[in-house]
Amino acid sequence: MKIQSWFKHLMVGGVCAALLAGCGNGAVSNATSSANNAISTAGSIVIQHDMGTTELKQPASHVVALEWSFVDDLLALGITPVGIADDDKPKAMEKLAGKPIEYIPLGKRETPDLEKIAGAAPDLIIADTDRHSKVKDQLDQIAPTIVLNSRKGSYDDSIKDFETIAKAVGKESEAKARLAQHDKMMAAMKKQVEALPEKKVLVGVARKGDFNAHSTTSYAGEVLSDIGFENVVQGSENEPYKEVNLETITAIDPDIIFIATDDSQVITNEWKKLPVWQNLKAVKNHHVYMVDRDIWTRFRGITPAEKIGQSALDYINGKLKSES
Numbered sequence: 001m002k003i004q005s006w007f008k009h010l011m012v013g014g015v016c017a018a019l020l021a022g023c024g025n026g027a028v029s030n031a032t033s034s035a036n037n038a039i040s041t042a043g044s045i046v047i048q049h050d051m052g053t054t055e056l057k058q059p060a061s062h063v064v065a066l067e068w069s070f071v072d073d074l075l076a077l078g079i080t081p082v083g084i085a086d087d088d089k090p091k092a093m094e095k096l097a098g099k100p101i102e103y104i105p106l107g108k109r110e111t112p113d114l115e116k117i118a119g120a121a122p123d124l125i126i127a128d129t130d131r132h133s134k135v136k137d138q139l140d141q142i143a144p145t146i147v148l149n150s151r152k153g154s155y156d157d158s159i160k161d162f163e164t165i166a167k168a169v170g171k172e173s174e175a176k177a178r179l180a181q182h183d184k185m186m187a188a189m190k191k192q193v194e195a196l197p198e199k200k201v202l203v204g205v206a207r208k209g210d211f212n213a214h215s216t217t218s219y220a221g222e223v224l225s226d227i228g229f230e231n232v233v234q235g236s237e238n239e240p241y242k243e244v245n246l247e248t249i250t251a252i253d254p255d256i257i258f259i260a261t262d263d264s265q266v267i268t269n270e271w272k273k274l275p276v277w278q279n280l281k282a283v284k285n286h287h288v289y290m291v292d293r294d295i296w297t298r299f300r301g302i303t304p305a306e307k308i309g310q311s312a313l314d315y316i317n318g319k320l321k322s323e324s
Helices: 003-013 015-021 068-076 090-097 114-119 129-140 155-168 172-194 219-226 246-252 267-271 293-298 302-316
Strands: 038-041 044-049 052-056 063-065 124-128 145-148 200-206 211-214 241-243 256-261 288-292
Touching: 044 145, 044 155, 063 068, 068 090, 068 155, 068 302, 090 293, 114 129, 124 129, 124 155, 129 145, 145 155, 155 172, 155 219, 155 302, 172 302, 200 219, 200 246, 200 293, 211 219, 219 293, 219 302, 256 293, 256 302, 288 293, 288 302, 293 302
Parallel strands: 063 124, 124 145, 200 256, 256 288
Antiparallel strands: 038 044, 044 052, 200 211, 211 241
């Protein structure tokens, strides 16, 4: 259903007025960072985010998450989202949560179903900067909406997003405790990485026709860098992912390669048949690992970062076997 027709339908049915009554949204156009940007004023909570500011009259409790990292953030704070843009993959959400959870599925992350979002009756919508900026106005008609950088964000961005979400739902003390635990876990992993003789890593997503490296500024790339690995692909804020070919990989010759994929037919299957691939240091030393794409590249939250770091070490130390 087109957004214009959907909105007209709500107006005719009298639903929109009821939804708008609880919005209290004070969004402005100047984009700002989401780090530590929620403050309490006159009994309300003002959240600064990537598309301005949004005012909440009280901490949100019925939250819609349009990106998977926001689901992880909420779960880490003891809140199950009322609605999730789950890409029609409930099993992925079960993997993310570590158990079955109840929620309203909202369709694809890229094009969430606005009618279903309205039906979930949220008091807060958390949207992604890259995917949802163009529908921010429509989302605001349903409930107060904050926009955070997840899909193209770094690990550091994910921490800042977690802190902002915690303030929006009134869970700041819980977030502080969880981050202290997280920092302790990551520090322990860093000590293990320091003891490794080789630390140069390449991590990326393999598809049928290309290989996208997750650079130093990507989520997974920065997680690995944070615990002491050296990512061989440099990135920028605007270019966290870089397409690389076998020639490029041969030139940088990493010590360790992590390949995230959920496809059976990928370009690396063809590369493995070539002598140049067999001569790579990582291949000769048996340090090429096929890893879970959901955990390594899609979930992008506090708990997935811990899982990435620990699984990387477990693969290298032989405690975990590669998926192929």
